[in-house]
Amino acid sequence: xxxxxxxxxxxxxxxxxxxxxxxxxxxxxxxxxxxxxxxxxxxxxxxxxxxxxxxxxxxxxxxxxxxxxxxxxxxxxxxxxxxxxxxxxxxxxxxxxxxxxxxxxxxxxxxxxxxxxxxxxxxxxxxxxxxxxxxxxxxxxxxxxxxxxxxxxxxxxxxxxxxxxxx
Amino acid sequence: xxxxxxxxxxxxxxxxxxxxxxxxxxxxxxxxxxxxxxxxxxxxxxxxxxxxxxxxxxxxxxxxxxxxxxxxxxxxxxxxxxxxxxxxxxxxxxxxxxxxxxxxxxxxxxxxxxxxxxxxxxxxxxxxxxxxxxxxxxxxxxxxxxxxxxxxxxxxxxxxxxxxxxxxxxxxxxxxxxxxxxxxxxxxxxxxxxxxxxxxxxxxxxxxxxxxxxxxxxxxxxxxxxxxxxxxxxxxxxx
Numbered sequence: 001x002x003x004x005x006x007x008x009x010x011x012x013x014x015x016x017x018x019x020x021x022x023x024x025x026x027x028x029x030x031x032x033x034x035x036x037x038x039x040x041x042x043x044x045x046x047x048x049x050x051x052x053x054x055x056x057x058x059x060x061x062x063x064x065x066x067x068x069x070x071x072x073x074x075x076x077x078x079x080x081x082x083x084x085x086x087x088x089x090x091x092x093x094x095x096x097x098x099x100x101x102x103x104x105x106x107x108x109x110x111x112x113x114x115x116x117x118x119x120x121x122x123x124x125x126x127x128x129x130x131x132x133x134x135x136x137x138x139x140x141x142x143x144x145x146x147x148x149x150x151x152x153x154x155x156x157x158x159x160x161x162x163x164x165x166x167x
Numbered sequence: 168x169x170x171x172x173x174x175x176x177x178x179x180x181x182x183x184x185x186x187x188x189x190x191x192x193x194x195x196x197x198x199x200x201x202x203x204x205x206x207x208x209x210x211x212x213x214x215x216x217x218x219x220x221x222x223x224x225x226x227x228x229x230x231x232x233x234x235x236x237x238x239x240x241x242x243x244x245x246x247x248x249x250x251x252x253x254x255x256x257x258x259x260x261x262x263x264x265x266x267x268x269x270x271x272x273x274x275x276x277x278x279x280x281x282x283x284x285x286x287x288x289x290x291x292x293x294x295x296x297x298x299x300x301x302x303x304x305x306x307x308x309x310x311x312x313x314x315x316x317x318x319x320x321x322x323x324x325x326x327x328x329x330x331x332x333x334x335x336x337x338x339x340x341x342x343x344x345x346x347x348x349x350x351x352x353x354x355x356x357x358x359x360x361x362x363x364x365x366x367x368x369x370x371x372x373x374x375x376x377x378x379x380x381x382x383x384x385x386x387x388x389x390x391x392x393x394x395x396x397x398x399x400x401x402x403x404x405x406x
Contacts, residue, residue, distance in 0.1 A: 048264070071249075072249075103248070104248060104252075105248065105249065105252040106242075106245050106246065106247070106248030106249025106250070106251070106252050107249070108245050154245065
């Protein structure tokens with residue numbers, strides 16, 4: 001039984017690029033051409049305006065997320081949690097860590113795309129405070145539609161609001 | 168007000184005690200172990216002091232309106248956070264990100280501390296007042312603060328007060344009318360040799376009975392021992 005106390009978050013190391021790329025291929029890019037190859041992930045780890053974050057349980061990468069930071073907004077490029085570690089709050093911790101970095105940097109808008117058919121992921125992001133902005137037909141290599149979702153980080157999600165505090 | 172690099176370097180010639188492998192360093196600003204690093208820090212100060220970078224790197228001091236580095240800015244709005252980030256990034260870019268403890272690092276802690284004086288006032292208003300007074304002084308004088316934040320590695324199976332010798336870790340050895348006496352060593356003092364003040368604190372969780380080691384203070388008179396293993400340590404001593 002895995003417990004959250006065993007989970008640790010840290011920035012990815014270049015040597016982990018292949019593991020992360022394989023997770024992306026299997027958990028995110030299935031049915032599409034593999035775009036997040038080890039070479040691309042390694043370049044992303046080195047990029048100064050991107051955080052590649054991994055969630056580790058013992059020595060295993062249980063999940064990862066990649067957020068790109070601009071001057072005024074940020075973009076969640078990828079987020080995935082390996083099947084044995086789902087429904088443990090790993091995804092939430094990954095996303096909150098990256099969002100905190102954005103807030104400290106004065107970036108209060110985050111956008112992401114999610115497959116239009118992936119209702120589970122959409123529900124997760126809604127619970128994290130994201131709202132659907134637009135439907136993007138053929139967004140994924142002309143094959144599959146996406147929803148673009150955004151979050152204003154100055155607003156807390158409903159389930160994180162502190163009673164008695166005005167938002 | 169922001170300092171020039173040469174003003175910063177001159178400030179380091181204050182008779183500080185730095186021992187490197189058992190020998191006292193007469194002048195850290197010229198010693199080959201430290202001179203290049205100090206020169207790099209001085210270039211950061213020049214960068215921030217340059218009138219061409221004033222808008223990017225500084226904001227008016229709330230006390231006398233003279234320009235002070237944005238790393239001291241207590242953020243109250245999204246714009247403040249973004250302004251701090253742009254200034255800090257400018258310094259990080261100048262060193263290609265290789266300076267993990269550049270002067271903005273501990274300054275940002277103090278900006279955070281100064282943003283929550285009520286927290287420090289829980290122990291008495293004088294603590295909040297001390298904190299705000301020092302944060303203002305550090306900002307207005309553009310001081311380089313560093314910190315020492317972990318206990319020396321001795322016996323990690325035991326908590327601080329259970330160590331064989333009570334003052335291996337920095338802790339309160341005595342309490343007098345004019346303050347407390349600190350004895351012991353504290354580690355992880357990156358940049359301490361080339362800074363103006365050292366914040367002595369601890370980030371590791373303490374256990375019941377460790378009260379004498381729950382300290383957080385800053386020191387200007389201090390001694391640093393930089394030696395090979397097994398005992399590299401930086402010790403801070405307050406006035």
